[in-house]
Amino acid sequence: MTFNKKRASVKQEIPTSSMPDIIFMLLLFFMVATTLREVDVYVQYKLPEAVAIEKIENKRLISYIWVGKDGRIQLNDVIVKLDEIQDIMYKKRVELPNVIVSLRIDKDSDMGVVTDIQQALRKADARRINYSAMLKQ
Amino acid sequence: MVQIKKKKERDAKIPDAGMSDIVFLLLLFFLVSTTIDVDTGIGLSLPEYIPIEEQVFVPLSKDRLAALNINENGDVLLDGEIIAIPQISETLKPRIESKVDLPSTKKLVVSVKTDRKTNYNLYIQALDQIKFAYAEVQSAYAQQAYGKKLLDLTPEEANIVKKEKVPIIISIAEPEKIK
Numbered sequence: 037m038t039f040n041k042k043r044a045s046v047k048q049e050i051p052t053s054s055m056p057d058i059i060f061m062l063l064l065f066f067m068v069a070t071t072l073r074e075v076d077v078y079v080q081y082k083l084p085e086a087v088a089i090e091k092i093e094n095k096r097l098i099s100y101i102w103v104g105k106d107g108r109i110q111l112n113d114v115i116v117k118l119d120e121i122q123d124i125m126y127k128k129r130v131e132l133p134n135v136i137v138s139l140r141i142d143k144d145s146d147m148g149v150v151t152d153i154q155q156a157l158r159k160a161d162a163r164r165i166n167y168s169a170m171l172k173q
Numbered sequence: 174m175v176q177i178k179k180k181k182e183r184d185a186k187i188p189d190a191g192m193s194d195i196v197f198l199l200l201l202f203f204l205v206s207t208t209i210d211v212d213t214g215i216g217l218s219l220p221e222y223i224p225i226e227e228q229v230f231v232p233l234s235k236d237r238l239a240a241l242n243i244n245e246n247g248d249v250l251l252d253g254e255i256i257a258i259p260q261i262s263e264t265l266k267p268r269i270e271s272k273v274d275l276p277s278t279k280k281l282v283v284s285v286k287t288d289r290k291t292n293y294n295l296y297i298q299a300l301d302q303i304k305f306a307y308a309e310v311q312s313a314y315a316q317q318a319y320g321k322k323l324l325d326l327t328p329e330e331a332n333i334v335k336k337e338k339v340p341i342i343i344s345i346a347e348p349e350k351i352k
Contacts, residue, residue: 055193063200084297088304092212138212141293148289150296154345158222167297168214 075113079104081142086169092136099128099162103141103149118152125160140168215300217343228347237272239265239283243299245290258295261302262309269310273338286346303343311339 079102092098101121102110109116111124129135137157141150157165241261242250249256251264265283272280283303287296312323315334319326326334335341 052193053189056189056196059193059196059200063196063203066200066203084294086215086297086301086304088301088308089213089215092214092216095212098212136216138214143292143294143297145293146289147287147291147293147296150293151287151289154219155222158219161222163219163221164216165219166212166214166216167300168212169297169301171213 075100077102077110078115079106079108079110079142081105081140082144083140083168083170084143085172087172089169089171092138092166094136097132097134097136098138098166099125099132099135100138100140101153103139103145103153105142105144107145107149109149109153118149118156121153121156122160125157125162129160129162134164135162136164136166137162138166138168215297215304217300217345219345233282237279237282239268239281241283241285241299241303243285243287243291243295245288247292247295249295249299258298258302261299262306265303265306266309269306269339270313273310273314277337277340280340280342282342282344284344284346300343304341307339307341311335314338 081102081104100110100112104110109118109121111121116124125135125137139150139153154165157163238252240250240252244250249258249261251261256264265281269281285296285299285303308323311334315321315323315326315330318334318338319330321330323331323334
């Protein structure tokens with residue numbers, strides 16, 4: 037007696053033609069979900085380190101102020117002078133009432149510039165700030 | 174009659190099997206190249222700006238106020254006594270703890286004052302110590318009152334701990350005019 041191997045007569049193939057579509061979807065999801073850094077930073081800075089730090093949940097509310105090693109100040113995408121901060125931040129604050137200002141200040145800066153920026157922010161009524169810091173290992 | 178030979182139609186198809194590979198590569202490129210830079214740091218709310226003429230001085234009792242001064246040489250004074258930065262949190266903790274059950278008008282106020290020439294890093298280290306002290310007290314309170322870690326609290330409980338019992342009150346001293 038001979039054994040016949042049972043085999044389905046239908047073709048065994050997984051349809052792969054829509055595979056790229058699925059992966060395109062994934063790709064789009066990632067492209068939308070990741071917020072790219074949209075500004076170039078012109079100043080050089082090194083952040084201080086701290087332990088009791090928290091994450092900012094809502095990235096869309098953040099405005100950035102950088103202060104570099106050489107004391108130059110960059111607000112979002114432009115280098116600004118100290119006395120321009122108040123006007124720019126005031127406009128920003130009107131657009132976005134609960135703006136958070138993230139201060140990325142070089143750790144070797146003097147407090148003088150920090151105080152000046154804080155005073156400008158207070159006058160512009162943008163009072164939620166965040167001193168950017170790295171987690172101390 | 175000459176028979177016109179019909180050209181044999183070739184099968185025109187774009188091979189799409191490798192398409193998914195290409196898209197995978199794209200995907201990988203995006204995954205690798207996007208920097209999800211999480212912004213971490215020490216959050217603070219600045220006080221409202223009030224012009225000097227309109228400022229009113231509210232006297233704070235000595236018991237409520239912890240005054241932290243950092244000068245340009247990096248010396249740190251807590252209530253007039255020299256202290257090393259790593260000791261700040263240990264010194265503040267009992268003072269915060271002693272006021273947990275007091276009403277919000279009697280909580281500890283930590284005031285930080287710096288010189289214009291003070292190093293920014295020192296200021297952040299001091300602020301970090303203060304925040305750390307508060308975080309410790311908050312988590313200790315959460316453990317004692319609810320038997321949970323701070324992160325496991327329900328929003329209402331967290332609100333009680335963070336707003337009512339152990340609110341973080343850090344005051345950035347008004348800068349003085351340079352004479």
